Amino acid sequence: MAATMSSLAARHIQNMSEATSLEPHWGYAERARPCTNDKGSCEYLDVVYHSHDLGIWYTGILWATLGAILFVWGIGRRLYPAPKADKHLPGPAEETLAVQGSVQRLKMSVSSYRRQFLLPEAFRPVFGRTTRLQVVILLALMGYLTIWSFVGIVYKTWITPVKKMEGVYNTRTSLGPWSDRVGVLAYALTPLSVLLSQRESLLSLITGVPYQSFNFLHRWLGYIIVVQSALHTIGWCIIELRLYQPQPTVGLMWIKQLYMIWGVIAMLLLFVLFVLSTPWAIRRFGYETFRKAHYVLAMIYIGACWGHWSKLNCYLLPALLLWFIDRGIRLVRTGLIHYNYISATSMGFRSAPASITHFPDAENGDVVRLDFVHPHQPWAVGEHFYLCFPQVSMWQSHPFTPLSIAGAGVNGLQQHSYVLRAKKGATKVLADIAAVSCVPEANEKTLEQTVAPTTPVILSGPYGGSIVEDVQPQTNILCIAGGTGITFVIPVLLDLIKQRRVPDRKVELIWAVRRDGDVEWIKQELDTLRRTSNRTNLNVRIFVTRENELDDVNLTSHRSERKKAFVEDKMAISSASSSTEEDQKVMDPRVGSFSVQHPTSVEGGSESRHPDLDRLVQQFLNSTVRGSTTVFASGPGGMISDLRSIVAHANSGAKAWKGSERHNVGLVCDDRLEW
CATH class of the missing domain: 3.40.50.80 (Nucleotide-binding domain of ferredoxin-NADP reductase (FNR) module)
Structure with a gap:
């Protein structure tokens, strides 16, 4: 037993008892100085710590690059805003392009080239209904990450003796530093993944791009993190279960350590997240199940990553904070819409009573129209709201674009009108409620719709952005x-x-x-x-x-x-x-x-x-x-x-x-x- 414990201690290359100083390394264990092990082990440690330090620098460069892009984008939007539709209106005889000149023709030509080559969809069986532009951005990110995954690592193999075990050797390779590198990148990408998933999107605030446009990158960045984490896990399994000796003693003691238990839990959670995000799972269990499970599992996964390697919590803490800030802002915005803080006599949270118009359609799914008025700030054309139907479920909300435009109401009230097709889930329940509680206006054989009493609606939003902001008067x-x-x-x-x-x-x-x-x-x-x-x-x-x-002729009588x-x-x-x-x-x-x-x-x-x-x-x-x-x-x-x-x-x-x-x-x- 003593010999076993001695061999396990020997595999931890550094001898802390003989160290005269501890050299700090950000995000990693401190290094004992001087190195008192054999030459091969000391060279291996040099590579491990040097590649880790470079990896930390590379993640900093990654975030600095993203920050610079967002900074330039945000400043450019404000210094060079797109012309508004209420500006100059061309006269009948005015040659618009002659006035705009070559600069405007250049801008028009660039935008036309961009749409010509980047608007069509690419590799639909793999990426789905996604434009080439989104795919190009993803491939650029993947190429960027691939470079940082391999550069700065010395690729070499060292055969080192196991202390106090004659004839037993460890095989130390650059697989260890490389596995650590991809693991560090997976941690560094976690806050970006959360940023891309936010409904109250900081990225949208800076760039003006609606939050839903980031969904594709969020999904595929998640897949990249899955691959990085899997490679990190496979790499260290090969090292600890095969290259380090003696086996199976080393492997068994390694897997029992607390940080490894958390690592296994994190990997299992990440795998479940991946499976639930596939189209098959969403169809099988429903979108709402996927969404709720995604929220909960993602937060537990981040906590498990913290338990696995807390020295890199500088990436995990922002991810958690961004998630809670996003949810907090959602609640605040919903409260501001529905909490009557203007009238001192009727203050309190109130839902909006919506009248339902029901259009039966047994073949394709019933259609429901909602109409109501509610006092709040106007929204832009193209923005949408998330609607929650308390009569159906308090834990579900769905995005719908108003059929009406802001300012259609009177006395500070905004007119809301929505048309939705009820196929399954909450909308189907809403249509069933309307069908049961409605009083028919005509015989059931006619095509006349029926009108139901009101149903409470809770609004959250608006979200997205104006879709007519850049439309010119002559467009x-x-x-x-x-x-x-x-x-x-x-x-x-x-x-x-x-x-x-x-x-x-x-x-x-x-x-x-x-x-x-x-x-x-x-x-x-x-x-x-x-x-x-x-x-x-x-x-x-x-x-x-x-x-x-x-x-039409046959149905006229009906x-x-x-x-x-x-x-x-x-x-x-x-x-x-x-x-x-x-x-x-x-x-x-x-x-x-x-x-x-x-x-x-x-x-x-x-x-x-x-x-x-x-x-x-x-x-x-x-x-x-x-x-x-x-x-x-x-x-x-x-x-x-x-x-x-x-x-x-x-x-x-x-x-x-x-x-x-x-x-x-x-x-x-x-x-x-x-x-």
Whole structure:
């Protein structure tokens, strides 16, 4: 037994009893000076401590680089802000590019090149529906980390004797310093991973990029940390269970140490986090289960990392603080919205009572519309709120974009309107509640919606950023939506109504719905757009993908009078012919109009007809008189993927440099669900 303990003590190379001084090393154990071991062991220790010190410097350089990028980005946003939409309005005879000059043409050309090559999606089976720009940023980060993982390490092998055990040798290699290096990098990336996941995002505050745009990098940075931690663990398992002698005594004593127990716990938690974040697990257990488990497990994981190697808590403590600050700000913002601190007679936390309009749809999932007013500060077009339905669950909230725009209420009240499709989870329960408690207005065989009593809603937000901030007065607007994605683009059009009319500006809405009756979801907003269509040069084209004109005839007797009035009298919609020639007509950009079309092209089966987005976008671009174009889009993932390719193809940096504004086409899409 004494011999065993002696051999275990010998594997710890440093002899502290013979040291005359202890040399401190930040984030690592102190080194005994002078080294009294054999030459090979002393050389190995030199490499270990030198590579660790360099690794600490490299993590500092990593964070200094990130800080410099954010500093330059933030300063640049404030010194050179994008022109606002309420500034100079060009006259009819004014040549915009001549006034803007070569600098503006250069900016337009660079942005066109960027969209042309970086907007399409890349390696979808691996990265999902993600643009090339996001993938390029990820690959750059991976390359950066790969360099820091290997540089500054002396790669060599040392065969050293085990003290007091003749003929027994340790094999010491650079695997140890390298394993420590990737472990240090994994610790250093932890606060960045938390920053990328924040809803109350410091990164968004600095860069102006909405928090949801960082979800892709957060997810893949987590995968990088998993790989780094696994390599760190595998490396030290090889060292302690194979290269160090005698075995299995050394390995058994190593795994029983407290810091190793915490290391094993941290690795297990990280593996569970990884599995739960896969698309399979999210589909299997539900997004809410994943989200709650992710929060809890991530914090326990950071605590386990602290127990494993507390000398690097300089990375772990900020990660914990950032997490708690983010949650604290969320609670404060929700409290400020709902706590009535203005009226001394009715102070207290109050939810917003929302009226529910229920649109039954057994085939695709019921649609629910929420309408309520609440006193709080206005939000920007494109921002969204997280809604919690206490009647369903106090522990769930979901992001929804308001269909209304800020300032629509009176007496300081903000008008909120939301349209959501209830498929499963909390929204399905909400639709079921509405269906049970509603009083039907008509026979069940009709398509008329029913109206339910109010349900309490708790708001958190707004989140995201303005999507029209950089839109210039001469910019043409093309809004494309699929189904309930209409809530993302309608506020853009409602905001245009409040602006001055710009001659020759083209504005169009393309909305794909399954049924004719789906237009009832936003009847009030469509009525508003119809009344102002001539003033805003607005064209509205509604494509019905699951019904044809014969279906319309058969269903006429079953439609409600309210639906008929909306389609025939209120909107004065001319039902377009289903012929290809009619669909290919280009509307006059100077005259606003509404139309309902039933595409004849069949995609994906006889029952599903989708509009040809490539043709429609090209029609719109060809009909513009001047100015660049911005496409606002929200809908199914396949639609967004197609639009990214279409818009990328429509851009041309070379033609934009020559002065062709038509080839400077931007895309703003709702990417909250890419996570």
